[in-house]
Amino acid sequence: MQRxxxxxxxxALFTVLLCMLTAFPALGQVTITPAMRKAENAxxxxxxxxxxxxxxxxxxxxxxxxxxxxxxxxxxxxxxDQQRLALYSKVxxxxxxxxxxxxxxxxxxxxxxxxxxxxPMPKPVVPVNPGDAPAMLMEVPExxxxxxxxxTPILMAKCGNCHVRQARGMFSMxxxxxxxxxPDAGVVIFPKDSAGSRIIEVIESGDMPRGGLKVSNVExxxxxxxxxxxxxxxxxxPKALLVDLNPEASVGDLPVVKPMKSTGTETVSFKNxxxxxxxxxxxxxxxxxxxxxxxxxxxxxxAMMRGGENGPPILPGxxxxxxxxxxxxxxxxxxxxxxxxDPLDDAQMExxxxxxxxxxxxxxxxxxxxxxxxxxxxxxxxSTHEELAAQRTxxxxxxxxxxxxxINHATADTTNFHLLGTQTESQLKTYGTQAEExxxxxxxxxxxxxxxxxxxxxxxxxxxxxRYDYGEFGTMIEERSIPRQWKGHFNFDIVDAYGTVLIPRxxxxxxxxxxxxxxxxxxxxxxxxxxxxxxxxxxxxxxAKIVKDDARINGWKDVxxxxxxxxxxxxxIVTGKLGGEDGSLLSYSYVQFLMSNSARWNTLVKSVGNGxxxxxxxxxxxxxxxxxxxxxxxxxxx
Numbered sequence: 159m160q161r162x163x164x165x166x167x168x169x170a171l172f173t174v175l176l177c178m179l180t181a182f183p184a185l186g187q188v189t190i191t192p193a194m195r196k197a198e199n200a201x202x203x204x205x206x207x208x209x210x211x212x213x214x215x216x217x218x219x220x221x222x223x224x225x226x227x228x229x230x231x232x233x234x235x236x237x238x239d240q241q242r243l244a245l246y247s248k249v250x251x252x253x254x255x256x257x258x259x260x261x262x263x264x265x266x267x268x269x270x271x272x273x274x275x276x277x278p279m280p281k282p283v284v285p286v287n288p289g290d291a292p293a294m295l296m297e298v299p300e301x302x303x304x305x306x307x308x309x310t311p312i313l314m315a316k317c318g319n320c321h322v323r324q325a326r327g328m329f330s331m332x333x334x335x336x337x338x339x340x341p342d343a344g345v346v347i348f349p350k351d352s353a354g355s356r357i358i359e360v361i362e363s364g365d366m367p368r369g370g371l372k373v374s375n376v377e378x379x380x381x382x383x384x385x386x387x388x389x390x391x392x393x394x395x396p397k398a399l400l401v402d403l404n405p406e407a408s409v410g411d412l413p414v415v416k417p418m419k420s421t422g423t424e425t426v427s428f429k430n431x432x433x434x435x436x437x438x439x440x441x442x443x444x445x446x447x448x449x450x451x452x453x454x455x456x457x458x459x460x461a462m463m464r465g466g467e468n469g470p471p472i473l474p475g476x477x478x479x480x481x482x483x484x485x486x487x488x489x490x491x492x493x494x495x496x497x498x499x500d501p502l503d504d505a506q507m508e509x510x511x512x513x514x515x516x517x518x519x520x521x522x523x524x525x526x527x528x529x530x531x532x533x534x535x536x537x538x539x540x541s542t543h544e545e546l547a548a549q550r551t552x553x554x555x556x557x558x559x560x561x562x563x564x565i566n567h568a569t570a571d572t573t574n575f576h577l578l579g580t581q582t583e584s585q586l587k588t589y590g591t592q593a594e595e596x597x598x599x600x601x602x603x604x605x606x607x608x609x610x611x612x613x614x615x616x617x618x619x620x621x622x623x624x625r626y627d628y629g630e631f632g633t634m635i636e637e638r639s640i641p642r643q644w645k646g647h648f649n650f651d652i653v654d655a656y657g658t659v660l661i662p663r664x665x666x667x668x669x670x671x672x673x674x675x676x677x678x679x680x681x682x683x684x685x686x687x688x689x690x691x692x693x694x695x696x697x698x699x700x701x702a703k704i705v706k707d708d709a710r711i712n713g714w715k716d717v718x719x720x721x722x723x724x725x726x727x728x729x730x731i732v733t734g735k736l737g738g739e740d741g742s743l744l745s746y747s748y749v750q751f752l753m754s755n756s757a758r759w760n761t762l763v764k765s766v767g768n769g770x771x772x773x774x775x776x777x778x779x780x781x782x783x784x785x786x787x788x789x790x791x792x793x794x795x796x
Contacts, residue, residue, distance in 0.1 A: 197234060198245050201227050205252045212259070221265045224256045228270060235273045243273055258793035297376060303384040305334065306393050310400050312377045313337070316367045322400055322464075332464075334396040338389070349389040352382040397526075399460065415470040417463045420521035426513040428459070429522045429536040433529050435506050436462075439496045441530070459532070460525040463518075474518040477511040486510070523687060531653070538615070538653045546615030551576050553654055554618040561634040562627060574612045579621030581661075586621070593619060593673050599704040600677045612677060613684055618656035619673075628660050643739060645710070648676040648697070650683035671708035675701040685766045689784075691731045692772070694742045695749025702746075718747050728792035729785040751791040752780070 204227045212220040231249055235242070250273060257270050299308060313331050314322050321331040329341035340346045346356040358381065360366040361373050373381070384390075426432065436456055444456045454471060455461040465471045471482035484490030486502055494501060502510075522532040538546055551571075558567055558578055570577045570586035574597050577586045601608045622628040632640035636649070645667050648657040657676030662669055679697030682688060702711050721740040730736035731744045753759045758779045765775035773783065780787050 194242065194245060198249060201231055201234075201246075201249045202252060205249070205256060208256060217260070217263055217265065220256075221260050221267065224253065224260065225267055228253055228268065232271075238273060246273065254793055255795075258790045261790050298379045298383060303380055303387060305384065305389075305391050308380055309384050312373065312381065314400055316373050316377070320368070332399055334391045334393075334398075334400075338396075347385060347389055350386055352385040355385055358382060358385070415463050415465075415472060415474065417460050417525045418474065418517060418519045420519040421517070424513070424516045424519060424521075426509055426516060427536075428513060428518075428520050429532050430540070431509050432513050433533045433536070435502070435509065437530060437533050439499060439502065443497060456529050458526045458528060459520045459522065462529070472514055472518050475515060477514040480514055483507075483511060483514065535652045541615070543611060543614050543616075547576070550615055550618055550654055550656075554578055554620075554656070557631075557635050558620070561631040565627075571616075574617060575619050576616050577619045577621065580623060580627075581621060589619070589621065589669070592669060593677075596670055596673045596704070597677055600674055600681070600700055603700050603703055604678065604681060606681070613655055613680060615655065617677070617680060618654070619676075620656060620658045622658065622660050625660060628658060631658060641738065646672045646676065648679045650680045650693075655680050655684070665709060667710035668705065668708040671701055671705045671711050674705050685763065686769065686772065688766060688772050689732070690734070691741065691745040691784075692749065695745035695747075695752075698742065698746035699750050699753060714743055714746060718743050722747075728788040732784045732788055748788060748791050751794065752787070 204223055208220045208223040208227070211217075211223065227249075231246065231253060235246065238246070250270075253270055257267055260267060303309065317331055320326040321329055327341055328343075329346070330336040338345070338347060340356075344356070348355050352358050357366075358378070361378055361381070367373065420428070441456055444454045454465060463470060463472060465481075469481070471480065471485075473480045477483045481490055485492075485495040486507065488494030488501070496502075522535070527535075538549065541549065554576055555578075565580065567578050567580055568583040568586055570583055570590050572587075572590035572594050575590055575593055577590050577593075579586055579589075581589075597612050598608050600606075601612060606612070620631065622631070628646075629640050632638055640647070644660075645662070646657060646659045649655070657673065657680065659669065659672050659676075662672075675697045678700035679693045682693035682696035698711075698714065701708075702714065705711055721736075721743040724740050725731070725736045725744060731741050731748060734741075736744065752762075762775050762779035765778060766772055770778075776784050776787075
């Protein structure tokens with residue numbers, strides 16, 4: 159046994175789990191002798207004793223006894239038939255639970271093997287490391303063609319100028335996702351059908367690629383083989399840029415400039431200082447249109463750094479040779495930029511050149527975020543509570559008019575909320591008073607100061623009497639369909655913070671339950687760049703804690719097992735593979751499990767709230783990744 163660290167006690171959870179265990183289903187008609195029952199009972203007694211020691215804080219003693227029981231169990235399972243397996247199923251189940259809880263305390267025990275016929279394991283998938291392929295393909299690979307190692311270099315080298323760096327013909331190959339989507343004219347790659355794939359047709363005809371670049375016979379054969387094998391993607395994120403999948407590959411005949419995150423040491427901020435200058439002076443020609451001038455697109459930071467027809471406009475660390483600076487100074491040939499406007503003043507040029515000199519880094523949330531939104535988020539972050547509340551109030555009116563054109567509405571304001579709906583102002587004020595009471599309970603449950611606002615800038619609450627109106631809000635404001643079973647939902651993205659409420663007309667759910675869920679979830683998201691499973695889980699745990707008479711909330715625990723049956727593995731909620739209501743239910747269970755260790759949970763929340771990256775904060779608090787810890791949660795059956 160190896161002791162990794164000394165952790166706080168999971169007393170209640172351990173005790174409850176051991177008391178509530180149930181036997182495995184019988185594997186057949188069992189005939190058990192008294193001696194066999196006595197031996198099995200002795201093992202269960204020892205595990206209960208280990209649980210008592212665990213409850214008393216004797217973690218090492220508990221672990222030693224569990225390890226002893228495991229050895230005896232494995233010895234008694236040698237050559238066991240189905241009858242003995244059925245008898246000892248309780249012992250195995252108890253050992254499995256004990257393992258899971260001791261692992262969370264930093265205890266590493268010998269592997270506990272399930273006492274049953276081994277099932278054949280699937281062949282492991284060997285991960286592909288970008289950059290393993292040779293610079294130039296000299297022959298068709300004998301094995302399976304890799305998108306990352308074989309296809310990406312071909313696309314970047316031969317199609318990069320027009321379709322990776324740009325999107326000529328409205329066709330972008332900047333990621334696997336956009337490649338498979340194809341242009342507006344239709345899909346160009348049909349898996350397992352290279353002969354019918356448009357991309358092969360235009361290459362064989364000589365129509366593509368243009369500009370003097372040619373696809374060799376070997377490269378063409380590799381493309382065909384990859385398509386005929388199913389056009390599979392062998393990395394993690396199909397949205398990842400090709401330049402990130404294979405950094406060693408060149409893009410056409412022009413250099414590649416990879417976007418870089420801020421180090422925190424820069425004196426000039428992109429989001430606060432540079433982006434506003436670009437939006438004010440350049441966006442009318444180079445932002446958000448289908449055909450930005452010169453193919454230089456300011457729709458996102460990654461698009462900006464990729465550049466247009468003249469290649470990357472910015473060379474980090476070298477403002478004098480950066481094409482953007484030359485064009486702004488009028489020394490880059492052609493017309494001085496910005497076209498039709500006064501040249502940038504000395505202070506603005508100093509800001510841009512200093513930013514480039516310091517590495518031209520990005521301090522926003524995501525390289526793909528629309529730069530206009532990057533600016534809006536920065537403004538919100540730098541606003542006072544009152545300023546941000548006023549901005550959100552104006553945004554709420556705009557959202558209502560977009561979703562409900564021509565439908566009159568009333569408004570009301572309280573300490574924490576701006577409320578809108580077709581109800582009377584008096585009714586909205588009543589809702590506001592009720593929401594404030596719930597807000598205090600949420601603050602207490604989350605250990606937040608009740609004398610301060612729950613959130614900087616207030617929270618907007620939209621109230622709908624009809625599901626149709628609620629659905630229209632989702633369609634017009636969020637550009638999605640609202641799931642039929644939803645009674646409301648929340649959203650937070652710094653610029654805006656709101657909850658939607660479909661007014662209850664029966665006892666199926668309560669106003670208090672919805673508001674509690676919204677407020678807890680919004681607070682969780684406001685901590686930082688947290689994953690959806692985290693905020694969804696927090697929202698439900700807190701709602702269940704403070705609202706006891708809500709049939710919808712009380713029913714969650716009854717359907718968790720059903721949701722779990724639809725998950726392939728525990729990490730599906732962490733990776734986002736299991737979404738919707740099932741994902742939210744399991745997030746609720748997982749976060750409840752994480753919260754059971756208050757010391758670790760408080761460490762996680764404090765670290766994220768202080769600006770730490772969520773993944774790093776989680777490992778620091780729990781000793782491993784969310785995916786790995788979810789395996790422990792899964793074993794407990796929580």
